[in-house]
Amino acid sequence: MTSTHTLVRPTGAAPAAARVFLRLLGRLRHGHLRLIAPDGSRLLFGDLHHPVRAELQLYDWRACAAILRGGDIGFAEAWRDGWLDTPDLVALLSLVLQNEAAMGRALHGGVLAGVWYWLRHWLRTNSRAGSRRNIHAHYDLGNDFYRLWLDESWSYSCAWFGGDFGQSLTAAQRAKNQRIIEVLGLQPGMRVLEIGCGWGGFAEQACRQGIAVHGVTLSPSQMAFASRRLAGQSLATLTLCDYRDLHGEYDAIVSVEMFEAVGERYWPGYFKTLRRCLRPGGQALVQSITIDEVLFERYRHGSDFIQQFIFPGGMLPSRERFQSAASRQRLVLRDRADFGTDYAETLRRWRAAFEAQREAVRALGFDEAFIRTWLLYLCYCEVGFDAGRTGVSQFLLRKE
Numbered sequence: 001m002t003s004t005h006t007l008v009r010p011t012g013a014a015p016a017a018a019r020v021f022l023r024l025l026g027r028l029r030h031g032h033l034r035l036i037a038p039d040g041s042r043l044l045f046g047d048l049h050h051p052v053r054a055e056l057q058l059y060d061w062r063a064c065a066a067i068l069r070g071g072d073i074g075f076a077e078a079w080r081d082g083w084l085d086t087p088d089l090v091a092l093l094s095l096v097l098q099n100e101a102a103m104g105r106a107l108h109g110g111v112l113a114g115v116w117y118w119l120r121h122w123l124r125t126n127s128r129a130g131s132r133r134n135i136h137a138h139y140d141l142g143n144d145f146y147r148l149w150l151d152e153s154w155s156y157s158c159a160w161f162g163g164d165f166g167q168s169l170t171a172a173q174r175a176k177n178q179r180i181i182e183v184l185g186l187q188p189g190m191r192v193l194e195i196g197c198g199w200g201g202f203a204e205q206a207c208r209q210g211i212a213v214h215g216v217t218l219s220p221s222q223m224a225f226a227s228r229r230l231a232g233q234s235l236a237t238l239t240l241c242d243y244r245d246l247h248g249e250y251d252a253i254v255s256v257e258m259f260e261a262v263g264e265r266y267w268p269g270y271f272k273t274l275r276r277c278l279r280p281g282g283q284a285l286v287q288s289i290t291i292d293e294v295l296f297e298r299y300r301h302g303s304d305f306i307q308q309f310i311f312p313g314g315m316l317p318s319r320e321r322f323q324s325a326a327s328r329q330r331l332v333l334r335d336r337a338d339f340g341t342d343y344a345e346t347l348r349r350w351r352a353a354f355e356a357q358r359e360a361v362r363a364l365g366f367d368e369a370f371i372r373t374w375l376l377y378l379c380y381c382e383v384g385f386d387a388g389r390t391g392v393s394q395f396l397l398r399k400e
Helices: 016-025 062-070 072-080 089-098 104-108 111-123 128-139 143-147 169-183 201-207 220-229 264-277 293-300 305-310 319-328 340-356 358-363 368-387
Strands: 032-036 042-046 053-058 191-195 212-217 236-240 250-256 278-291 331-338 390-399
Touching: 016 032, 016 042, 016 062, 053 089, 062 072, 072 305, 072 368, 089 368, 143 220, 169 201, 169 250, 169 278, 169 340, 169 390, 191 201, 201 212, 201 236, 212 220, 220 236, 250 264, 264 278, 264 319, 264 331, 264 390, 278 293, 278 319, 293 319, 305 368, 319 331, 319 390, 340 358, 340 368, 340 390, 358 368, 368 390
Parallel strands: 032 053, 191 212, 191 250, 212 236, 250 278
Antiparallel strands: 032 042, 278 390, 331 390
């Protein structure tokens, strides 16, 4: 049974945008929402018999206009500015996602705002200079910041739990690195190029097994940390450079969640680099976050909260688009492992650690708006992976 209930009649002073927003909430069909209006009115929307429930506290009616105008981006702005709140952000985002058909405008916003956000995203191109700016905006927030909530392996990518969510995040991150080593068949004496080496976790693990790793990054902060981490490792070489400037021949290439920062117009050049730097018969393992192919066209012609607030210039492929772009550069897909549920779990661990360190993050000089934005980012991604809208895959490519 689906029903909409009003516990207290909302004030007639609500602006027009708020009334439109409340009518949208009246379309909820999966789960139910308890809304507390700025005037104290308490409203219930949706199916009260459905176990999925969430609560939304509106402190300022302007939040409604922001959401109608900008969809998830407008919600992020209102959330950042404290115009709304909820005791369980994951539950609220999950409820909205389950009602996407009815709540389309609340997710995607208006046409004019969508064009503006898309143009802003499009202008953050991943040229050589643009890539440096975009990487700096995210990864150079400071090693002290990431130290607070990453695990001790310093891995900022999906862990490999292999069905065992009882293990520590550090163990699952090391299992991810070891799987890459084994799938590529890496042996002592082999030379590996790592595009996007982060803080050096994979390189450290591989070098300890006698594998020579040349890691490259565009982040000065990551470069400084990885250099200290690998200072005593003669098999490790680190370079601060753009992937487009790479040459030489390697037995294998590893690239873990760097592809999302390439940008669709630069995909051909990325795969050309893989082919150019692989010996004949060599293999590359690329781990990338993906978006459902059904959602790809809307995604590529718009912009979302992640691209606007977190990863400027970011662009996810679908699995199908990734494979097609690699094939056009004569890289043959040998294997693909999909493990999106592991990313949802990884994000839950990060979110718990981040929330536990809120005061420490604040002590580093980050304000409440930044903290709320990053909490939304972690929850937003967790919900997307749980719902299967986004996934993560390890693609094994071979240069024939």
